[in-house]
Structures are given as structure tokens and as C-alpha cells.
Amino acid sequence: MNQDVRSPQAVSSPLLIVAALMLLAAAASALALGIQHLSSLALPGCGPTSACAELAASRWGNLGGWPVAYLGAAYFFGLAVAFFVHREKRLAVPARLLLSLGGLVSLFYLGIMATEQKWCLYCLVSHLFHLGALALIFYSTEASVQNRGWWFGLCGAGLAATVAFGIAEWQTTTQVSSEQRALTEQSIEQVLEQTPKSPESATVTPPSDGGFTGRYRRGPEQASVRLVVFHDYQCKDCAELDAELEQLLETYPTLSLSIRHYPMCSQCNPNISWDFFHTQACRAAYLAEAAYRIGGEDLFWEFHRWLFENKVKFEEAELKQFCDSQKIDFDQLLATADSDEIQNLVQEDIDLAISLGATGTPFVFLNGVEIRGTSSNPGNARLAVEKVMAANPPRRSSAWDRFPPGAEERLLTEWQAEDAVELPAPEKCRLVFGNPEGSHRIVIYLEPTDRQTAVLWRNALAMAQQSDNVRLEMYLYPIHSELNPRFAKLSKELFPSSAKFSRVLAALRKTGSSQLAEAISVCLQCDYDIAEQELIEQVASAAMVEPTTLQELSKAPETLAEIEYDLSQATLPDVGWAPAVYIHARSAPSAAVSQQVMTRMLETDFAKLSSPDETLNP
Template sequence: MEAKPIQRPYLITAFILSLLALGSSFYLTYLHLEMMKQGSGFEAFCDINSTFNCSNVLASSYSRLGPFPISGFALAFYLYLSFSLFWSFNTPSQTRNLLIPPLLLCLANLGVSLAMAWISYHYLGNWCLFCSSLYVLSFLIYFSLKKGVSMPFKKIFSEFFNSHWLKSYVSLILIHALVLGGVWFLEKDYAQAKSSQEKSSLSPQNKKDSEENTEKDIKTKAIEYVQELLTEEPKTIPIEGRPIRGNKDAKIVVAEFSDFECPYCKKAAVELKKLLKPYEKEVSFVFFNYPLDQACHPSLSKRLHVQACNAAYYAHCAKEQGKFWEYHDTLFTEKEHFSEEVFKKVAKEVNLDSSKLESCVASEETKKAILEDLQLGINLKIRGTPTVFVNGYQVRPWFVPEVWETLIPGLQ
């Protein structure tokens, strides 16, 4: 079957749709950066309800591929596609050769969109409106581009190496390098901006005048924060049966409520260990499981961190074999998406007894133990993870070293 003439209206449609997709992916990348800057309290305007919630989707581990957000890859791809279509309009004699490589990539992109839609439905139970728009646009773009190129599949594949595939894919790689590199640098800037904001807002009420905050140094503000904190009524937090690191007989007890699938908890696992290192003889550090998912959390009605409950079960069972902290540290450094296979792999790395582990994970006693931690957190009105208490006082700026330098001596 011979190729039909180029259908220019379809190509114009594909170009307009690719610009819309470019806009959606740009906004998703912006949301990702804002979430990184503002933390777990961030809310997007597309957070409509428990089902349609951009923030929940972007906070999940499925929103990243390696060190980069998925939206960054989408931004780079649709920038490449828009550029390719625009370039083809200016070289009518080469339109088909220029568009065969992007057409095949659009087919692959359609497959990726279907996979991401399946993850949203099956694993997350949440939908992001802008992500969903990209799923729909990927189909419409592929359909329009295929109609515009007007070639049967056999002809497309046979003509591939006669097309401008090398130049096209080199430009694809360069655009991805530039876009992802830019996103990476922005992430670093946003992380630094967040750190600066957090250090300049130490007041428990967070109502301090911004000019006054800039005039005082961090040490002075830390002293004021701790003085005000110690006037509050401390909460009672039972620690019996929980994993403890440091001096078990210490007068000062640091309690962390954490979720293994929470990206902020992953950072806290590293930072808290560093911050408490100078005080390991004066402090006992206690870990409480607080997985944020409806599979085990009695107050949640939606999926959020879909493997968090299972991670908590495995960590609890590692504690039963006397290896909680080895499992804790290894699991928080795990780069793969969490799954039963990953949990078992980590268990093998820390030399847990596999038969005891399996029976423990499946036991009602384990589920009851995690539920006790969850119920305690609910009673303490914990709204997110990580949440840190010191002798019953909730310390919000736990990431500021000067707070610990003031608080620990003040409690001794």
C-alpha cells in the first residue's frame, strides 16, 4: 500500500495538542517544585477531593524516575515534539521524513501513558487532573500525527532508516539533557529556599513578623522557640515495646512517627541520625510506625502510600528478630519502588530468618502492633510525617541544629 498525501490539518491539530501537553507538563513540573519547597502541607488547586488529588499523586514514589520527576521527562518530550512539528511545517518537502521518528516515539509515549493511568487506578487510587489530561492528549496526538503522516505501519518501519531519525533522536537527547538538568538545578534551589524559610519561621505560632525574623540570628530564635515550647503541656507517649536507638535509660526521649514510603521521612532518617549523634549518650530515640494508607490506617479513606503498611509490618517483624534498625536504615536507602520482593530482598540483606519473617508479617499480632502506633498518633493529632516529639513536646523545626543545641541542655 502506497503512502497517501500528507494531511496537513491533522498535523496542525497534532501541533496544537502538543502545545497543550507541553503546558500541562510544565505546570506539573511547577507543582512538583512547589511541593518540594512547601513540604507535606502543600495543596494544589487541582486537589478537588480524595479521588482527584494532584498532591497525593505527585507525592507518591511513582512520580519520579531516578533523580528526576516524571513530569520533567514529559516536559522535555513535548518540547521536542512541538519543535519537530513546527520544523516540519517549514520544510514541506521533508515533512514525512521529519515526522516518522516522532511518530514512533508517540506510539511508545502512548504505552507509557497507559501504564501510568493503570498505576493511578490500581496502586494509588488517586487521579491527577493534569496527569490525566496528558494521558488523553497522548492518544489524540498519536492519532492526529498518524493520520497526518498518512502511511501504513509497514511503510513507516521500512522508511525509518531513510528518515532523519539520527538528527531527530540526537535533538531529543539534547532537549532532555537541558530540561532535566534545569529541573535538577531548580530542585536544588527550591530545597535551599525551603531550608531558609524553615529556619526563619521557628515560632510555634508561625506568626512572627518577617522583618523581626530577619534581624535575629538563628541561635536567638532557637532559644526563644525552646523557651516558648517548654511552656506547653507535654504529651504522654508510651515507648514500651518500641525500637530504641541510643541510651535506653536516658532522661530525654526523642519519638519519631514515620512512614517508610514518605519521601520526607526518608530525608529525616538521615538528618535525625546526624543531628542526634552528638547526644547519643543523653538521648534515646524511639521509632513509631505511622503508615499513611487506608490499608491499615483507620482514619484514612483513600490510598496514598500503597506499600507503607506492608513496609511497617516487615519492619516490625525485623524488630522481633532484633534487627529493626538494620532493616530501617537499609529500607530507607532502597531506590526501587516498594514491593513484597523489595521487602524480602532487604530482609535477606540484613540476614533475617525468612520463615519466621513470613509468619510474623501475616500474623494478627503484627497488624495489632502497627494499629497501636497508628492509634497513638491519631490521639496525638498527628497530621503528617515525619512528626517528632522530645519528652512529649512536639518539635516542628526538628531539622534546625540550633534547636537541639538549646533543647537538650534545657531538658537535662
């Protein structure tokens, strides 16, 4: 009787090497998504509103708070190593069952993408390579009793990759948390500096500016800590902060809270230029204020909590059901929310927030001082309340809280806190205005059809024209799937006219016009729905060139190459959105930067403001 005494090498299969390479490709694709999650890097085709981003943010994008991309990369890498170190044709039944389960998971995620019609290229590569590898593995192997080497390879490599992701995630989270905490600590120091150390040191009368407060106060009128929060009902961090504040109000009887609205929605907020962002936030604010008009403060806070709990993702039937539970008339609520009185009230809140320099939510003030570092880490609000409470400040009304500094001061402070980034070398820019030899650089990246672009361009150009030492560098950064690889997989164009305007602006450079600045200004002020021929005629007139010349250039391959070149120059500073403006190599917190703020930024001497290593980078 013959026995099969072939060595493992004799029964190995070349197809398993191919399968291992395919698994490495799947791991690399998942790794790319993991790196994007860890850093500010944006993969081509994975812009902020792409299918990739939507899938990652969905309930299927993480498992217990752990990104699925991490798990996929670790699993695929572990399998690849397992088949590199153990290439026998015999594969244990438990291993085959695990592989089958993994294949079902890949099919499940492909099904989700098909059902929701959201196709992420990197997810597709991972799952298709994974399924292809499994097909080769099952074709070239047969069942056996055990494969210890295979399991050691899978578990060892998979565990190592998981640990590596865990360390990277921890370091990234720790760094961000540390930066946010440092900002909060600075705000706490500012509050404590203006807090009387003893009753004898307290002033007798409140400041003359009338104090600072919100509406619908919870907690005592005379409070040791007085919080004012500008919020957005579709803001995730606002919802987390609201839950945190609920606990604090129960813990501290001398804490008061009042609110104002700052919906990050273009329908009511002039500072928001994206029609796709927080589309129900304005309506939610109107409904909350309508609830107060109908049922007073108690109903307002009930509705306030309900909106956050539902993340403003509710149907009319659910809203009606809530109204029924509170015994209020549904039609009356809708009519009140649509009234001019309510909408004007919300607009007043928005205008106030803008005047204070709001760039996002939550926008938190404690005893009249902005608590920075809470917008992306709401838990820092608890830190601020606890530290200020520990100082035992006197109980006072909001009339004692000084009105916060205006937008100019806040934007300047936020900008100064930014780290300097590496910008393209000055000679790289093909479109320069002002003094080409100027030591003060203003570098702007423009999405032509964003609402803030025309104002930013006008202010930056004025700075270059009015100063002998300012050099303005302009790059195009269209947010359009046709022109920008970062947004190649957009499920819907965010700026539908971007390609049309970008091609015309890029073509302008090739005309050699002496009226280039004026022509750009005319282009950026045109209505976004303008017909392409009319746009070309208006811009050509301002540039003093023939419309046919500009039209031909806008269709020429070299014009597309100009746009591609500008996009390549956005890599160093890692521009992910536009418009963006850099002054002294620091990114301004908002594109809505006035000439006055730009002037102060250009005059800033970082050698006097900061540590020796944070020097001016002209």
C-alpha cells in the same frame, strides 16, 4: 539544462501548517499536565489516583527528576514553531532522524500505557497528535542537506519553553520550601525559648508529666537533642527523613532518636478513610515490631532500614530471603507480627499520634516540640537539629521533655496558618442550615461514603443549630467517575457507593421536606453496602416523603444537574478531595474537627493574631 530556482514559498506545503497545528495541540495537552504538576489544579479525569497520577508517579513519569510533561510540551512547541517558520518541502536528513526518534518515544509511551492498562487522556492526545503530525510531515517533505531556519525555530522555541518551565518549577518549589522553612523556624524558636541559656538558669527537676519519647533509642540516653519520629514505612518523605537522620546521628554524638508508628492505612488507623492508601503500612509496622521481639533493637533497626529501602514493595520470597540473611525464622516472624500483643502496640502508637493531632507523616518532635514543615520537606529536620545544637543545650534524658499539646491545639494552629481562600458567594448555596443571615460561615463539601463524613456533618450541623450566628452551607462532592469529571479516569472506584448515595442526597433537596437535616443524617449513617431500595426507604421515612417520590427524583435529570451545580461551586476554593470544611474561609487540616475546635475557630479574631492584611473573612 533547467535549474530548479523556485523560492521557498513556491515549495511550501499546506500540510505542514496542519502538522504544526497538530503539534500545538500536542504541546497544549502536555502543557496542561505540566501546569497540574506546578499547581494545585486538578485536570478533569486526572484525580489523585487516576491513571494520569499513577503514570506521572511512575519511573516513566520523569527524566532525571524533570517531569516528562515539561519535556514533551517544550519539544512539541519547538517543532510547531519550526514548521511555522520553515514550511519548505525539503527537510534535512538529521532533522528527519530527530523526528523519527521522537516518534519512537511516543510509541514507547503508548506501549507503556497499553502494557499497564493505564490510559491518560492528555498523554494520548499528545502522543497521537504528535504521531499524526509526523505522518503529514514525512508524507509532504523530501530529504535535503540542511535547514538552518528549521533548527533555529526548534531549538529557540524549545529552549524558551524549557526555561519557562524551569523558572516556574523553581518559583513553585521556592515558595513551598519558604513556607515550610518558615514553619520550621517557628518551631526552632519555640525549642530555643525553653532551652536553658546557662546551667544556672536550668530547672533542677524534670516536668511532672513523665516526659515524651519513643522506642528503640539510638544515641545516648542523656542527649542535647532528642528526636521522636512517628513514621509510615510507605511514606516517601519518611524514607527521605530516615536517610537524613542516619547522617545526623553520625555527625552529632549527643543526638538521640526514637520512633513510633503512624501507618497511614485504613486497616489499623481510624483516621484514614481511604482503603486504597498505603495498603501495606500496617503490616510493615507489625513486622518491624515482630523483628524487635525476635532479635532485639539491632534487628529492629536492620529491618527498619530494609523496609524503607524496599518501600514496602516486596514479595514473600524477598522477605524470606531477608530473614535468612538475618538468621531468623520466617514463620516465627509472621506469627509474631500477627499476634495481639504486636498489633495492640502499634495501635497504641496510632492512638497517641491521633491524640496529638497527627494529620500525616513524618510527625517529628524535637525536645518535646513538634518540628513543623518536615512533612513535605524532610531536610528541614536537619536545619532544626543543627540550629538547636548550635545553642549548646544541656544533655538531658527524655524525662525533661514536656508532653506536647493535644490534637485540639495542633488542629487550631494548623488552621490558623492556612491562607484564606475565595468561597462561593453565600447566595450560591442551595442547601443552608442554621441562620441564613449568620455572619459565621461553615462551608462543607461532602463525599457521602467517606468514613469521616457522618461525623463532620453531625458536628457542623450541631454548631449551626446551637448558635444564632452560624450559617452552614453544604455541597456534594462525590468522588466517583460517573459523577465527578475530576475522577472520570479512575482505574478503580475509590468509593463504589458514592453515586448511589449522592443521587439520593441530591434528590432530597427536590422533595421540599421540612426534615431535611434529619434525613441527611440518616442517609450518611447508612451502611455503604445497603441496597439502593432500602436506602431510599430509610431516607424517605426520615424525610417524611413517599419512597416512590424519592426514587423517581433520584433518577431524574434535574437531580444530576444538582450534583453538577455543587461541583461547579467547588472551583473557587479548588476543592480536590472531600470531605472538606472551611471556617472563616480557611480549610481545616482534617475533616475530623470536633465541635470544641469548630467553636474556637469561629471565635478566632485574625485581626489580633496576624498582620493587618490577614483579616477575618466571615
